[in-house]
Amino acid sequence: MTATLGKDLIGLETLSREQLQLILDTAEPFKEVSERAIKKVPALRGKTIVNLFFEASTRTRISFEFAEKRLSADTVNVASTGSSVSKGETLVDTARNLEAMRIDMVVIRHGSSGAAQFLGQRIRSNVINAGDGKHEHPTQGLLDMLTLRDRFKRLEGLKVAICGDILHSRVARSNIWGLTKLGAQVGVCGPATLLPRNVHELGVTILPRIEDAIQWADALNVLRLQLERMEAGFLPSLREYNRVFGVTNERLSRAPKDLLILHPGPMNRGVEIDSDVADGPHSVILPQVTNGVAVRMAVLYLLAGGSPDWAHPGGGGE
Amino acid sequence: MDDRALARTLARMATEIIERAQGTEGLVLVGIQRRGVELAARLRALIAQSEGVQVPRGKLDITLYRDDLQTVGPRPVVGETSLPDLDGRIVAIVDDVLYTGRTVRAALDECSDFGRPRRILLCVLIDRGGRELPIQADIVGRTVSAGPGDRVDVLVSELDGRDAVELVRP
Numbered sequence: 001m002t003a004t005l006g007k008d009l010i011g012l013e014t015l016s017r018e019q020l021q022l023i024l025d026t027a028e029p030f031k032e033v034s035e036r037a038i039k040k041v042p043a044l045r046g047k048t049i050v051n052l053f054f055e056a057s058t059r060t061r062i063s064f065e066f067a068e069k070r071l072s073a074d075t076v077n078v079a080s081t082g083s084s085v086s087k088g089e090t091l092v093d094t095a096r097n098l099e100a101m102r103i104d105m106v107v108i109r110h111g112s113s114g115a116a117q118f119l120g121q122r123i124r125s126n127v128i129n130a131g132d133g134k135h136e137h138p139t140q141g142l143l144d145m146l147t148l149r150d151r152f153k154r155l156e157g158l159k160v161a162i163c164g165d166i167l168h169s170r171v172a173r174s175n176i177w178g179l180t181k182l183g184a185q186v187g188v189c190g191p192a193t194l195l196p197r198n199v200h201e202l203g204v205t206i207l208p209r210i211e212d213a214i215q216w217a218d219a220l221n222v223l224r225l226q227l228e229r230m231e232a233g234f235l236p237s238l239r240e241y242n243r244v245f246g247v248t249n250e251r252l253s254r255a256p257k258d259l260l261i262l263h264p265g266p267m268n269r270g271v272e273i274d275s276d277v278a279d280g281p282h283s284v285i286l287p288q289v290t291n292g293v294a295v296r297m298a299v300l301y302l303l304a305g306g307s308p309d310w311a312h313p314g315g316g317g318e
Numbered sequence: 319m320d321d322r323a324l325a326r327t328l329a330r331m332a333t334e335i336i337e338r339a340q341g342t343e344g345l346v347l348v349g350i351q352r353r354g355v356e357l358a359a360r361l362r363a364l365i366a367q368s369e370g371v372q373v374p375r376g377k378l379d380i381t382l383y384r385d386d387l388q389t390v391g392p393r394p395v396v397g398e399t400s401l402p403d404l405d406g407r408i409v410a411i412v413d414d415v416l417y418t419g420r421t422v423r424a425a426l427d428e429c430s431d432f433g434r435p436r437r438i439l440l441c442v443l444i445d446r447g448g449r450e451l452p453i454q455a456d457i458v459g460r461t462v463s464a465g466p467g468d469r470v471d472v473l474v475s476e477l478d479g480r481d482a483v484e485l486v487r488p
Contacts (some may be wrong), residue, residue: 004392028398030396033382036431036432040431041383042383042427043383071382095367305391305393307392
């Protein structure tokens, strides 16, 4: 195995098939660590990790924090409110000050696309993108892929329909890049106002109606419909969205086979997904959350050894 | 060491494990990934033959407990760990080659994160000397004196297509 991840994890677009495979395969043994009575291994002992969250997040931040703690790293959480960021400090200054305190890794969530890459090019620490604007959310893409692989035992040839607001979704982008690289077919389904103009250039099938997606797919990844979008005029009303694009049991009952249901959370029950689907037998929404911790442990573990000097094949020692 | 010599050695080790543990009561066999897992399975089958008891088994991957993770470069592949209840048991850790002792140190740390065994025994097929830590085996298949540049290869048919132990001097 010669693939390494390099210094940062910015997105899935820039990763090779081998690197994606390496992360997913490494996540497998980490699942078991979270099942132990003592949920901790010493792999990252002595490493200091800063979770720098400029946007609200519960699931992703807690998931990263569990992953870090279960690998025995020391962690600090910085939120934009209540820190010097609210006093106007720039992103780079914040990070350089943290680096002056001898940290090893930064996990960053930021509202601007490209923030993680910008930071990664300017500091020596490893940078992990936990969501940047409308660009990517690589660990969410990876945990979705791991969950799909768990259930179907393969990604090659699998048909995954991503439904909802594709235009503003970093989750959609990470899923599209990651899944297509590993040989899955990706379809996108949503109102025309919420599909990127040239989305077909990403190698996806456009499914204009939710009924088309349900006929076509093996699995649906239902995105959260952000309520702000309605105010911005992309949608007439949430009720109409639910009527036209909502994933309901009634619609699923007309599928040729049982579809696996994914959702990155937080859910708007009764808008993009109905409760009886979210809580139904084919929903893997909670297994996704469990897999999130394993995937993030794998990424942290792999990056901690990923200094550029080591990124050459044959350098490993036994 | 050819396949027949290996079989005789394993049979003796299985007997010694039973002697040391005074029977199979509370005994657990834990193999260290990867070849230790295969050897533990063989020993378990031998114990089942002579004692008529299938003792619980486990496998241990020590990668995340290595003391050189900061320096090894590209991350080593992490294998599977699955252990039965270890509290109050007699745990026989099985590995193919005992060399520096660092793998065993890591295995002891990992075991203690899973419970508090009554006793831990170390069983190795080959003790090649060269310890860097104060660790010794309780049950040894064969002792060889190998220099720092030498390699001891344990081959098992499950993974390598044949059973043998070879000392490779470059």
